[in-house]
Amino acid sequence: MGPTIADVARAAGVSRSTVSYALSGKRTISDGTRRRVFEAIETLGFTANAGARALATRRTMVLGLLLRFETDEFAPAMLQYVLGITETARVNGYDVLLVTDHDGPAALRRITGSGMVDGVVLLDVLHHDPRVPVLRRAHQPGATVGLPADTEGLDVFDLDFGEAARRVVDHLTALGHREIVLISPPEQVFGRGGAYGWRFRDAAVERAALRGIRLHAHHGEADPPRIPAAVNAVLDARPGATALIVHNDATAATLPSVLAARGVSVPGDLSVVGLYSAGFARTFSLPYTFAESSPGPLGRMAVEALVHRIDPPAGTAGNAYPVTRFIAPDLIDRGSTRPAR
Amino acid sequence: MGPTIADVARAAGVSRSTVSYALSGKRTISDGTRRRVFEAIETLGFTANAGARALATRRTMVLGLLLRFETDEFAPAMLQYVLGITETARVNGYDVLLVTDHDGPAALRRITGSGMVDGVVLLDVLHHDPRVPVLRRAHQPGATVGLPADTEGLDVFDLDFGEAARRVVDHLTALGHREIVLISPPEQVFGRGGAYGWRFRDAAVERAALRGIRLHAHHGEADPPRIPAAVNAVLDARPGATALIVHNDATAATLPSVLAARGVSVPGDLSVVGLYSAGFARTFSLPYTFAESSPGPLGRMAVEALVHRIDPPAGTAGNAYPVTRFIAPDLIDRGSTRPAR
DNA sequence: CTGAAAGCGCTTACAG
DNA sequence: CTGAAAGCGCTTACAG
Incomplete structure (x- = not known):
């Protein structure tokens, strides 16, 4: 299609290898030669063919990004991760192949087996995620955002959901709240293996027990139209609760209008704390105090880990042990909590 | 890394070309040979190397998808397009390279010049979009979602924003409304060349004039925290208005809570019509009657046009003229409008 | 400081 | 029905 390296070499009056080295800078070139090469590149509008380069170098400079769009998950929340990942990838010279196939394991086999990518980021990882064993057997390194049961061979990054729960419960306990409602992710998410759901809930329950307060955990609804009724049912069932923790994106998104319609003022009638990102x-x-879920930093860390695995920086052991790293969430105070009456 | 076609050939006791033809089905293979080949493929876990295949066939089976994430645009609205595009791409055998670079023209030059993609979809196209001339000069076909001033050489798909405006205005006029407020995209979007903004507004203004009714067009705010005050200011300034048209994603998203806080009931005090997608x-x-912006179908049409350009179906002229196609929006009645008092 | 040539792993005319 | 070989466009030891 476009000009090849041979065209550039001819125009510059040098060999193809000289053009290649001028491009990569992997050996010294005389100033005059370099100038002629780049002039030829410029006038011809040459860009090296990616397929040929990948074949020769065994590097595509592309990262795979695997997403799942379940209908009971809240898509806008995923966007924050995607942006952090594509941006960090570009900064490191990588493009991103976006894969949203319903059959994740097959898609993963396809893009790794064919060598389309130099590494893979898995998003929204389940406790027993069928993509994880596939990724482990791939010839490319993999990083996940989300904690699988078996982290063998992967670099894993996730929010410390247990710590998030403890901080939120402690914050409310310190304000004197003795009865708290928690709205967790939908039951289907738990059933499917969305471990972040129970990691937060179980830690919250445990902490509440330790503090001697009552915490009622309920699943939220997945379908937006059903959320208002579900929230109302939960609040009706717990009339003594003075605080609400929302670990459920879809519910959080619509909570202001639900509470307004119910005539509940925040924090006057109810203290509210969420778990989501600033974005x-x-x-x-959303006007609530929240624990920051840090999608940007998590995506960034996953990509940087991947980049280091693909190309270990000089002076680093290339075969360093896999890493599992948790981010402790910040609690961002927006004033939606106050001392219990 | 993994096994090559030579390994498969050796294991199956045939030549490499036979393996290749068994894979592509481009010539007849005896049943026995085919079986041995596929057994070898299976046991070795062979997947053809994408770079080598691309080099030989000049096809990568990858489509580029170019997004812009301006801070004054509302990211969740973009997601609907992305999903329609990746899904349609997969159905047609293509993967998607997601490009979110701030420097769109440079990114486009990079992925087309290097032959990483067989075609490109441009999203969120401006009136004078700097990516368009780059795409026109590329060796790969391009399709856009959104209408540029110059459509030369591109397949263009967009909502018929003029028709959307006319339908919305006529709907309200028929209900007896004589004074209407329109909240358009932010001023920055107009300034940058977001033609969908003025295409809708100008058609609405014209139609209102034709019908002899008053229509006040205002720009919405881009920054979510500023939206409530902006909406209140507009409604304060137009006390006689009985209907509100919202062509502004960020404003629409927060409108229910703003109107609730203002004590305005819909449609009792105010009829409301939006322009966005069902998703x-x-x-x-959002509980409002709306004109469907059809991101799914538009993304699908763009990808299908691209696929046909890349591989014209048998019996089709491969050099068919470029297409510019508008979708007429459906008006989905959610009961948020009623006869003017 | 530079060039000639092998090699990356496929596909596809060409031959039989 | 099948094989030997050229070619796609790069990179990189090897030589000088």
């Missing part, structure tokens, strides 16, 4: 809060104009 | 309405629990 999410901005998108949905 | 967007679901995500934000």
